[in-house]
Amino acid sequence: MHIIGSVSFVIAVTITACDKNGINPKSYGFLIPEHFPQPIFDTGNPSSREGIELGRMLFYDNKLSANNKISCASCHDPKLAFSDGLQFGSAGVSATPLLRHSPALFNLAWANKGLFWDGGATNLESQVFAPLTAHDEMAQDLDQLIIELNSVARYVSGFQEAFNQPVNIQNVAKALAQFQRSLVSANSKYDRYRLKTKGASLTMEEIKGQVLVKQKCQGCHVGELFTDFDFHNNGLDTDFSDAGHEGIYMGRFRITYDINDLGKFKTPSLRNVALTSPYMHNARFSTLEEVVEHYSSGIKGSVTLDPLLPRNGFKLSAQEQKQIIAFLHTLTDHTFISDQKHFLPPNFEQ
Amino acid sequence: MGILRLSVFYATLFNSLYKYQDKLINMIRIFILALISALCPSYSEAKNPPGVMPTTSGELVITFDARIGNKDFALNQDFNIGSQTLNFNKLRYWVSNLVLITVQGTEYIVPDSYFLMEEVDDLNLSGTIKDKMTYPANKRETITLKNVPAGKYKSVKFSIGVDSKFNDNLSLRAGELTIANGMSSIVWMWHSSYIFSSIAGSVKQGAETKDFKVETGLNANYQTRTVDFPAPINSTASKGIVLNVDVAKVFDGIDLIKTPLINAMTAPLMTSVANNQATKAIVFGSETK
Known part of the structure; x- marks a missing residue:
């Protein structure tokens, strides 16, 4: 009940008529959170x-x-x-x-x-x-x-x-x-605060963290989904020329063969980030502290480094780093990870 | 719950509409074609009484006759192309979205139009959709079109490769599309998508011999070709159309000794090959009567 009480969901059945082939139905059998954009896919x-x-x-x-x-x-x-x-x-x-x-x-x-x-x-x-x-x-x-x-x-x-x-x-x-x-996943402490659910609040530290995340992180971790689903070089390495293992270290380059895509990897969402350690495509960091420290002082320069990232890092104070991490923890969706609809179906025999 | 049920109902309804939309559209097109021919006396042949529309529809065989210049293409046989000698062990390409165009400009869109043309020895496809797998040797150069509306056709239009809707989505079924014949990339290289064409063998120049493998793919290289017939082809009188596919022309401007491996990693060369396929390699050959 507390989903309905705290976040009102809408059911969207959109019918966008007529691409060049005629009828082009899209319908969704799942619930779209009210503060999320409409999903767009045509598969x-x-x-x-x-x-x-x-x-x-x-x-x-x-x-x-x-x-x-x-x-x-x-x-x-x-x-x-x-x-x-x-x-x-x-x-x-x-x-x-x-x-x-x-x-x-x-x-x-x-x-x-x-x-x-x-x-x-x-x-x-x-x-x-x-x-x-x-x-x-x-x-x-x-x-x-x-x-x-x-x-x-x-x-x-x-x-x-x-x-x-x-x-x-x-x-x-x-x-x-x-x-x-x-x-x-759309029912974290942050979401309830964001949607002004009765009784929901963030601490002062979390709110300061939210401001910092907006300023420093949401260039890529955009909007309510906390990702742009796009590909960026976030300064993990200086060199991405190792073509071993079918180019797996080269990032999006191995797909596009565009030199501008060297070292670019997909932006993961910040939602549930406290649950999804270790971090980065190669799981280089095991804690959020290490991740924030990377963006603060560990950025490595290269030609394709994302322009949104300062070459010398964001130079965050220890207090700012703590605030950011405090906010990131508000993005954990406990109802999502305990929702029985996501688990092994009942009476399922292997 | 009422709304949710409704949405599921819509989902099911549209799912089934979606599945049949191509067929529906084709039926509508054929209907319109018939309507036009009924309303426009000029569509009918002079011999026919005015206003009588042709109601017959029949079979037409489109042949993609692989050649090297004037010689028939064959596997495991030396062909001299310029200063190089090529010996092939594989020729495969998708022909898709075939359209026959009448002298009036009406299009007959062939339904489920995805065909794999090929000439291959046994192919080892182990490690694609299963650990051990052999694709048996095959030669396929013809596409038999059924239920072609009777008419006088002036050209045929088709594409080499797979259009983006299907190329981007390996779960959609149409025609001969499958991930089980080695003409798709489902693991880690490239995009998860279809390989548009794959030609392989060995190339010899002087004392030097190299294995070559030339592949095309990716949406940007999906290209459409229209081949005009020298004279209109009457589908009721004709058995079919032969298109000459000059494999030598596919390699125009390409030095296989220098670049024996062409694929997504050599994007400009891959595009040159795709351009050659779409602009020079395939021409009208003859009408089968």
């Missing part, structure tokens, strides 16, 4: 309750991995805002540590500039095939997956209900995308 995959529920089952199902021992949730734990708390997870089928840090999953309906730390997939519907098939992740044989899913009555009926089609790999992707888009 031919309108959400439905059945699709989200099917995606939720798939998200937790070990059948999605080659050894039937790991699921999406193995690296995306709902209690950690769907991150894994590790620097480089090795939960994958090959048990080899990955080269990038597992990102948190929430407010993805607004993430329309690409998924992955370098934006290599345009949308969730295309993104999912990478972790499903990657050798060091789920390494799943996609034909085998369809056979396995077809052996479960709940899936056979679930795909029919959600898509009016038999089990197929495209609909696996669509259902997982629908579930992930339904993960909306």
